[in-house]
Amino acid sequence: MPVVQIFGSFRAFTDGRAEVTVKGTTFKQVLDALAHDWPALAPVIDEGVSLAIDGRMIKDSWFEPVREDSEVVLMPQMQGG
Amino acid sequence: MSLDNVPEHDEDAAAPAGEYRPRDFKVVGTRPLRPDGIDKVTGKAMYGADFYAPGMLVGKMLRSPHAHARIVRLDTSKATALPGVKAVMTAADFPAPRNIEAKDVGHHIMAHDQVLYDGHAVAAVAATSEAVAKQALKLIDVEYEVLPHVVDVDEAVKPGAVIVREGQRNKKVPDGYSDNCSGWYECGHGDVEAGFAKADLIVERSFKTASTHQGYIEPHACLASMGPDGRADLWCCTQGHYGVRRMCAGILGMEQSQLRVTASEIGGGFGGKTTVFIEPVALKLSEKAGRPVKIVMSREEVFRATGPTTSSSTDVKIGMTRDGKITAATAMCRYEGGAWDNWTVNMGVQSAFASYDLEAVKSQGVNVLTNRPKQAAYRAPGTPQATYAVESVMDELCQKLELDPIDTRLKNAAREGTKAAYGPTYAKIGLVELLEAAKAHPHYSAPLEPGVSRGVSNGFWFNFGGETCVSLALNFDGTITLIEGNPDIGGSRAAMTMMAAEELGVAYEKVRTLVADTASLGHNETTHGSRVTFAVGLATIKAARAAKAEMCRRAAKFWGIDPDAVEWVDGCARATGHNAGDFEPMPIEKIAKDSPSTGGPIVGHHEVTAEGAGVSFGVHLVDLKVDPETGFTEVVRYTVFQDAGKAIHPSYVEGQLQGGAAQGIGWALNEGYIYGADGCLQNPGFLDYRVPVASDLPRIDTVILEIPNPGHPYGVRGVGETGIVPPLAAITNAVSRNIGVRMNALPMSPPAIRAAIKSKG
Numbered sequence: 013m014p015v016v017q018i019f020g021s022f023r024a025f026t027d028g029r030a031e032v033t034v035k036g037t038t039f040k041q042v043l044d045a046l047a048h049d050w051p052a053l054a055p056v057i058d059e060g061v062s063l064a065i066d067g068r069m070i071k072d073s074w075f076e077p078v079r080e081d082s083e084v085v086l087m088p089q090m091q092g093g
Numbered sequence: 094m095s096l097d098n099v100p101e102h103d104e105d106a107a108a109p110a111g112e113y114r115p116r117d118f119k120v121v122g123t124r125p126l127r128p129d130g131i132d133k134v135t136g137k138a139m140y141g142a143d144f145y146a147p148g149m150l151v152g153k154m155l156r157s158p159h160a161h162a163r164i165v166r167l168d169t170s171k172a173t174a175l176p177g178v179k180a181v182m183t184a185a186d187f188p189a190p191r192n193i194e195a196k197d198v199g200h201h202i203m204a205h206d207q208v209l210y211d212g213h214a215v216a217a218v219a220a221t222s223e224a225v226a227k228q229a230l231k232l233i234d235v236e237y238e239v240l241p242h243v244v245d246v247d248e249a250v251k252p253g254a255v256i257v258r259e260g261q262r263n264k265k266v267p268d269g270y271s272d273n274c275s276g277w278y279e280c281g282h283g284d285v286e287a288g289f290a291k292a293d294l295i296v297e298r299s300f301k302t303a304s305t306h307q308g309y310i311e312p313h314a315c316l317a318s319m320g321p322d323g324r325a326d327l328w329c330c331t332q333g334h335y336g337v338r339r340m341c342a343g344i345l346g347m348e349q350s351q352l353r354v355t356a357s358e359i360g361g362g363f364g365g366k367t368t369v370f371i372e373p374v375a376l377k378l379s380e381k382a383g384r385p386v387k388i389v390m391s392r393e394e395v396f397r398a399t400g401p402t403t404s405s406s407t408d409v410k411i412g413m414t415r416d417g418k419i420t421a422a423t424a425m426c427r428y429e430g431g432a433w434d435n436w437t438v439n440m441g442v443q444s445a446f447a448s449y450d451l452e453a454v455k456s457q458g459v460n461v462l463t464n465r466p467k468q469a470a471y472r473a474p475g476t477p478q479a480t481y482a483v484e485s486v487m488d489e490l491c492q493k494l495e496l497d498p499i500d501t502r503l504k505n506a507a508r509e510g511t512k513a514a515y516g517p518t519y520a521k522i523g524l525v526e527l528l529e530a531a532k533a534h535p536h537y538s539a540p541l542e543p544g545v546s547r548g549v550s551n552g553f554w555f556n557f558g559g560e561t562c563v564s565l566a567l568n569f570d571g572t573i574t575l576i577e578g579n580p581d582i583g584g585s586r587a588a589m590t591m592m593a594a595e596e597l598g599v600a601y602e603k604v605r606t607l608v609a610d611t612a613s614l615g616h617n618e619t620t621h622g623s624r625v626t627f628a629v630g631l632a633t634i635k636a637a638r639a640a641k642a643e644m645c646r647r648a649a650k651f652w653g654i655d656p657d658a659v660e661w662v663d664g665c666a667r668a669t670g671h672n673a674g675d676f677e678p679m680p681i682e683k684i685a686k687d688s689p690s691t692g693g694p695i696v697g698h699h700e701v702t703a704e705g706a707g708v709s710f711g712v713h714l715v716d717l718k719v720d721p722e723t724g725f726t727e728v729v730r731y732t733v734f735q736d737a738g739k740a741i742h743p744s745y746v747e748g749q750l751q752g753g754a755a756q757g758i759g760w761a762l763n764e765g766y767i768y769g770a771d772g773c774l775q776n777p778g779f780l781d782y783r784v785p786v787a788s789d790l791p792r793i794d795t796v797i798l799e800i801p802n803p804g805h806p807y808g809v810r811g812v813g814e815t816g817i818v819p820p821l822a823a824i825t826n827a828v829s830r831n832i833g834v835r836m837n838a839l840p841m842s843p844p845a846i847r848a849a850i851k852s853k854g
Contacts, residue, residue: 020279064517070704085516088439092622093364093470
């Protein structure tokens with residue numbers, strides 16, 4: 013199962029854990045699993061987040077594959093100018 | 094200077110994973126004439142204020158003269174009764190908002206029971222002439238109860254500060270901050286305290302930056318026409334007409350299909366035209382009046398009531414060994430973005446140390462509400478402010494440890510495999526190559542004349558992709574019409590035309606690219622985040638490939654062979670393979686001409702949420718001199734180094750880099766919102782808010798490196814935003830070295846520099 017890295021301000025929703033292991037082989041499955049396993053994260057995810065999967069920032073592609081050994085980082089959603 | 098002077102990049106080393114495949118380009122990389130050039134220099138181009146409709150009314154908005162006040166009474170009856178006035182509206186005319194975006198954007202456009210910034214609109218009128226509209230505004234009776242205000246970020250963040258809006262505190266915000274703090278973000282890794290313990294020198298400094306405006310030439314303008322059936326058309330200058338449709342529909346309670354938005358040509362945006370300020374008002378006035386309504390902002394309105402960038406206050410601490418290795422780094426960013434929450438601080442926090450490979454790093458930030466207009470994006474939003482602070486401390490460390498600024502950055506530079514401070518591990522990136530190019534450049538080795546000093550800075554930006562559609566039609570004469578859905582703010586029609594021509598093997602002149610309205614093409618995310626050349630380019634290439642595949646199928650049918658035995662080469666279908674048969678290549682013109690009889694019109698299209706935009710880095714060098722008597726700074730030489738992945742049209746890329754540097758020079762030296770003790774903006778015009786003009790600037794040289802982005806078929810990385818990130822620190826570092834005082838606030842106007850020189854005693 014992939015390990016999701018949780019950075020500082022999101023750790024408040026994962027009992028301070030810097031890494032959590034979740035089920036999932038796609039972007040959407042990982043986010044759904046995060047929201048399920050860590051209910052405090054659910055509203056944050058609903059508000060909009062990104063995942064960096066193996067160095068690629070993924071904003072909103074549900075079927076983007078996630079491997080068992082993928083580097084997955086939970087990030088805020090971003091905007092540009 | 095340009096591509097010719099840059100060492101060849103090893104394409105094999107770029108690892109053609111993902112979308113990218115090396116190729117020899119024929120059109121991409123050349124410099125054809127821009128397709129919009131003649132229209133723009135002859136005045137034929139239609140900007141936001143150029144649209145007219147029969148029976149059109151003039152819309153005007155009444156704005157608050159106070160930074161913070163309760164609206165005790167708002168009486169529009171006299172204005173409504175004025176002959177020639179056809180509609181009057183207030184916030185009460187907007188329905189209940191559908192979502193947070195509609196609530197915040199609608200509230201920013203027009204005040205409810207309180208005005209929250211100087212310039213906050215309270216009512217609007219539509220009249221038969223501008224004179225009548227102005228007279229009507231004077232007849233609107235508003236009684237205000239003036240409330241305490243706060244406009245300074247450091248004041249607003251303190252416990253006990255004037256509260257801008259109750260109930261906005263974010264629960265992630267730690268104790269010790271005021272209830273104005275609406276957002277908090279932090280990132281990093283490693284043990285920073287242990288890292289600082291290893292340092293030979295630690296520098297810790299605090300910095301402030303003023304709020305700046307994007308300074309686009311064209312004020313916001315729109316024409317709205319809503320019929321009695323609730324169907325509406327809107328023409329406006331914007332960076333994203335699909336976003337305008339979404340926001341207007343959300344604020345007005347419309348279905349999106351009932352609103353068609355057409356983007357005009359755009360006279361600059363730089364992030365400031367990614368939201369709406371007047372469009373819902375024009376639509377509501379049109380609905381009430383039953384006639385089209387045009388609103389054009391004055392320059393004063395643009396300054397007071399659109400979205401400047403955040404002002405900031407940032408603390409940075411960096412520890413370094415004697416030989417220049419960073420041992421630990423921290424940043425605390427305080428950003429104010431007006432009276433509404435925003436995410437800009439998140440970008441600042443994440444980007445602060447993105448250029449470095451660090452074992453121990455911690456970056457934190459808080460968004461603070463103030464009595465100012467709601468901030469909008471401005472090129473790489475949030476990033477110049479944080480980078481300014483980090484790169485200033487880096488320079489001070491280099492100066493104190495007598496280290497070369499570029500060598501020190503090279504020693505610590507992020508590279509492929511670096512765990513970025515904001516989380517991901519980088520794939521192939523180009524920062525090391527940029528630093529090496531800067532070090533090898535004649536600018537860096539040029540002797541400094543007396544009185545001239547040199548500054549260096551890195552910069553970083555994320556780059557985005559997003560939802561994108563294009564449609565590429567083969568006309569019966571063999572020419573191509575390409576339809577995209579993003580306003581052309583930086584040469585996208587030229588870039589898309591070139592990528593389509595490249596892929597199809599036809600001449601640039603055979604392709605015409607147009608920007609569709611919202612009813613003519615599927616959704617396209619706003620032109621922001623340096624996304625268009627990457628994402629729309631990717632979709633264009635895929636649409637062209639779809640059209641090529643269909644053209645090969647038509648040729649195969651004609652020849653009676655398997656489609657797999659046909660390939661597309663230089664604008665022709667060619668039979669290939671041993672058993673394909675001996676056929677003359679079939680040119681695109683013949684396939685197009687025959688298409689009605691071979692299956693019908695040929696159109697390639699592609700729809701995608703583009704991901705995989707490669708991050709971007711830049712390095713800037715600046716030489717300048719400071720007049721100690723007046724404090725005036727003259728920039729005498731400037732060179733930008735940036736990785737474009739692949740420069741589709743190098744002239745446009747150079748323009749982006751030069752434009753970013755010019756705006757950064759203005760931000761560093763002169764630009765800044767100035768508020769009086771009453772919380773009102775004191776300089777809402779270009780006479781008192783001074784952007785650099787041509788005579789203020791030297792030639793800005795550019796060096797484009799091309800380290801392919803694995804996520805794009807041609808290797809493209811966005812280039813629109815990174816260019817504004819390094820100038821703030823590069824210029825600060827040069828000024829600080831010049832006058833012998835470390836500068837820690839922007840803008841470094843002549844009085845500020847004079848004061849710093851005097852402080853030396």
